[in-house]
Amino acid sequence: MLSPRLSENKWKLAHQFGTIYGVEEARAMLEVLEDWAPTCGEKVREFEEKFAAHEGAKHAIAANSWVGAAHLVAIVLDIKPGEEIIVPAITFHASANIFVREGAKIVFAESDPRTFNLDPEKLEEKITPKTKAIIAVHMCGQPCDMDPILEVAKKHGLIVIQDAAHAPGAEYHGKKLGEMGEFVIYSFQQCKNMSTLGEGGMVVTNDDEAAEKMRKLRSHGGGEYPGINSRMTDVQGAVGLVQLERLDRHNEVRRRLAYYLNELLKDVEGMTIPYEIPDVKHVYHLYNTLADEKTIGMTKDKFIEALWEKEGIKAITQYHPTVNCLPAYKAMGHGEGECPVSEETASKIVTLPLCPRFTNSDMEELVEGIKRVIGRR
Ligand SMILES: Cc1ncc(COP(=O)(O)O)c(C=O)c1O
Structure with a gap:
């Protein structure tokens, strides 16, 4: 490798x-x-x-x-x-x-x-x-x-x-x-x-x-x-x-890590783990959580900043604002209020790092860091 x-x-x-x-x-x-x-x-x-x-x-x-x-x-x-x-x-x-x-x-x-x-x-x-x-x-x-x-x-x-x-x-x-x-x-x-x-x-x-x-x-x-x-x-x-030959194997690693992350995060209040609809094979390109501002005691942006500054762990925010609220689309007459549910959801999305190079111990390190940042230990 x-x-x-x-x-x-x-x-x-x-x-x-x-x-x-x-x-x-x-x-x-x-x-x-x-x-x-x-x-x-x-x-x-x-x-x-x-x-x-x-x-x-x-x-x-x-x-x-x-x-x-x-x-x-x-x-x-x-x-x-x-x-x-x-x-x-x-x-x-x-x-x-x-x-x-x-x-x-x-x-x-x-x-x-x-x-x-x-x-x-x-x-x-x-x-x-x-x-x-x-x-x-x-x-x-x-x-x-x-x-x-x-x-x-x-x-x-x-x-x-x-x-x-x-x-x-x-x-x-x-x-x-x-x-x-x-x-x-x-x-x-x-x-x-x-x-x-x-x-x-x-x-x-x-x-x-x-x-x-x-x-x-x-x-x-x-x-x-x-x-x-x-x-x-x-x-x-x-x-x-x-x-392509590696793809299924890498996808399996992603899936295994995601399910392990779910286990580790399930008791962390304020961090909603990904939801899978029945009977699908989700290949976890991204592991998106929803951070609840009130429960974790800070905005998602503050949380991402603190995780980086205190723990050196990089989480990112993506898809916020939603596409209808981007300047290019506002210029075409789109804007806030067009898709209120999506706009609200996007404001809470935190993407945690996940890739096939990681192991279970990386996931443990990640969740320990998250818990320290939101004061759960
Ligand atoms: C959902 C989605 N569609 C399309 C694209 C565009 O892909 P490309 O950069 O290969 O054109 C991306 C890239 O990140 C994407 O996330």
Whole structure:
């Protein structure tokens, strides 16, 4: 195993780098270099095939990032001015940005405060005659409750795009993500559960026609369409193949550490541990807790600051403000009060460090530090 930079704070590194590379990746890269390091060649094709099979889909198209892959989807959707796309309020703003750039109007929907995922019960009220697609973001690595989402989509003739940036390898009711909806988009950026040298993405689909079109669009459109360049290099593809082999093992480590953290935190009042809906495989890209200001005696920001200053433990705050409250979206007429449940939830989210490089004793050290900071010992 190639060791992380040991001189750096391990808790900080856990937020920045989500995977482990080994000599196998280095060897795979060398092999491609000896072959003059082509772009989007044999290794990428093999990576696509194996990734599609792993995620239960017919086709996979590798790209240079999640956004690069989503751009292909957005072009295929052929969004007309004024058409609407539903996006959960709690997500990374990339889930919405590319669709805005392609001319869509974003309609924000509430996220469930227990899972941070799109609340299926509050979805239908957001649908209008202009709705085109729903973005189901599998936050933190937990699949959305897909059955009711797919049912609403079917009833209204809408396309379902899964944002699986956090969730390669996740499962819902025994199904892989690639078995549901029209498109699933993944990210291999450096902090994700698997990475292709810091950047990378993939879209999987069972739609033959869309797959063929996206393959062309990725490489300038082949003269048939005004395309883009969203290609992945073979060096990345070769690394992706090794990372894919490690993925299930790394996900298992994440899951084991998360369940151990749940045990350690369950008696710590004021820190709500993650909630899993029944019959899913949550791959714990992130371990999000909700900090209750009154019970822990400080705001979430103060708590994060104190944990760092007193204990040297890095927790972070993410998804606050919700996307509808970001300046870019306020400038489009969105803002506070649009998704009040999500806005309130996001104000309490504290992401604790978790990555496959950790062990149970790291989790014990983390919770001891938390307890000292909030005066529980
Ligand atoms: C939910 C979500 N969607 C999309 C993205 C964008 O991924 P990329 O940086 O590969 O474009 C991210 C990145 O962090 C994300 O968290």
